[in-house]
Amino acid sequence: MIGVIAKDRISSREGQARFESLMRCTHRQAYSLAYRLTGNASEAEDLVQETFLRAYRFFHKYDAQLPFTSWLYRIMTNAHIDSVRRKGRLRVTSLDQMGPDGAGTWDVPDLDSSPDRAMMEEALDEPVQLALTSMTAEFRTAVLLADVEGMAYEEIAEVMKTSVGTVRSRIHRGRKQLRRFLIQHSPQVIRRISNEL
Amino acid sequence: MNCKNAQLLLSAYLDSELTGSEMHRLRKHLSDCDCCRQEETELRTLKSILTDVPQVTPPDDFEERLCSLVFAQKRSDDEGWNRSWPLVSGVALITAALTLLVMNHLSDSVQTAPKQGNVVASELRRDQTTLAGANPIFDSSTSFPTGYEGK
Numbered sequence: 001m002i003g004v005i006a007k008d009r010i011s012s013r014e015g016q017a018r019f020e021s022l023m024r025c026t027h028r029q030a031y032s033l034a035y036r037l038t039g040n041a042s043e044a045e046d047l048v049q050e051t052f053l054r055a056y057r058f059f060h061k062y063d064a065q066l067p068f069t070s071w072l073y074r075i076m077t078n079a080h081i082d083s084v085r086r087k088g089r090l091r092v093t094s095l096d097q098m099g100p101d102g103a104g105t106w107d108v109p110d111l112d113s114s115p116d117r118a119m120m121e122e123a124l125d126e127p128v129q130l131a132l133t134s135m136t137a138e139f140r141t142a143v144l145l146a147d148v149e150g151m152a153y154e155e156i157a158e159v160m161k162t163s164v165g166t167v168r169s170r171i172h173r174g175r176k177q178l179r180r181f182l183i184q185h186s187p188q189v190i191r192r193i194s195n196e197l
Numbered sequence: 198m199n200c201k202n203a204q205l206l207l208s209a210y211l212d213s214e215l216t217g218s219e220m221h222r223l224r225k226h227l228s229d230c231d232c233c234r235q236e237e238t239e240l241r242t243l244k245s246i247l248t249d250v251p252q253v254t255p256p257d258d259f260e261e262r263l264c265s266l267v268f269a270q271k272r273s274d275d276e277g278w279n280r281s282w283p284l285v286s287g288v289a290l291i292t293a294a295l296t297l298l299v300m301n302h303l304s305d306s307v308q309t310a311p312k313q314g315n316v317v318a319s320e321l322r323r324d325q326t327t328l329a330g331a332n333p334i335f336d337s338s339t340s341f342p343t344g345y346e347g348k
Contacts, residue, residue: 020264027263031255045259052267128250146212147247153214172208179243190242 019059022068023052030072036144037080039133047083051076073149074159077141084137127186131178139174146171198226203233207240 030051035044054075055062062071132140138160145156146167153171157164182189203226209215210223227234 016268020268023264023267024260027260028252028255031259032252035253036250041256044253045255048255048259049263049266052263053270056267125250128246143247147244148250150248153209153212168209168214171212172205175208175240175243178247179239182243182246189246190239 015059019056023056026069026072027052029069030076033073033144033149034076034080036129036132036148037076037137037140039129047076047080050079050083054079070151070155070159073145074161077145077159080141081137127182127189130185131181134181135174135177139170139177142167142170143174143178198222200226200230200233203227203230204236207233207237211237211241211244 027048031044031048034047034051035041038044038047051072055072058075062068132144135143141160142156145151145159146153151159153164153167156167156171160167179190203223206215206219206223210220215223227237
């Protein structure tokens with residue numbers, strides 16, 4: 001009996017060490033995806049914390065044959081969609097609405113006046129993030145997993161617990177939503193990239 | 198393939214997620230249709246914007262805060278259970294004892310209720326003793342067998 005307890009304790013300690021190592025390796029990537037999903041640093045931190053807490057609680061169910069990030073992203077996307085539904089808001093933001101600081105407008109950078117590449121990337125980021133935040137949660141998740149994380153449709157379907165056909169449709173409709181938003185609110189982003197291609 | 202069907206496939210085409218036959222039909226359509234080619238270029242631009250979005254880095258102390266929070270929370274959950282299990286067991290025990298008590302009480306009530314056959318027998322006995330001129334209260338030895346006793 002004592003032997004069994006000791007063995008359990010050892011495996012639990014090993015499990016914790018293994019989880020900690022995986023968490024330290026993947027938390028940056030997880031934070032970046034969480035930031036793109038939520039649109040701000042505070043909610044991104046909350047989402048990453050909730051994701052790793054759930055992951056640690058159910059770590060015994062993780063199949064080590066599969067990539068840890070796929071399993072983690074499944075937990076994160078569920079947590080995110082749960083949170084969006086719980087708060088009763090699908091964050092649809094219009095540039096015509098009140099700005100984030102309570103002022104009447106959003107501060108969208110003028111890309112044509114910033115020729116430096118690093119500055120341009122930084123300047124591109126804000127309108128793109130605003131456009132992402134304007135999308136419905138399911139479309140945003142599918143588009144981010146495909147374009148930012150570079151995942152295949154089958155993997156995304158696994159993460160989002162849906163069919164490949166649904167993923168295909170969400171990505172297509174999501175990109176069209178995104179393009180419509182950028183053309184309407186930040187046409188300079190599309191123009192700048194089109195000139196480069 | 199018409200333009201509507203072709204445009205539905207464009208995103209998957211850019212992601213190399215079409216089957217061989219879908220790709221063949223779409224490419225054939227694109228070679229003939231300026232409008233869909235324009236749509237393809239625009240979606241390619243958009244994909245490029247998203248692919249190039251920079252990774253957002255967390256604050257410097259986030260990693261340590263995250264580790265502390267995850268393991269502290271787990272410990273607190275475990276300790277919470279260790280602290281509360283005697284209470285949970287106690288409540289379960291008391292509930293079981295009360296259930297047994299109530300069941301026993303119900304069973305006794307059923308057993309002590311007079312049987313209908315005995316009531317009828319007793320009434321018949323009283324009538325018979327009255328007819329025979331005996332007092333059913335003071336002289337029970339004069340009763341006649343009725344055949345209902347015990348039923």
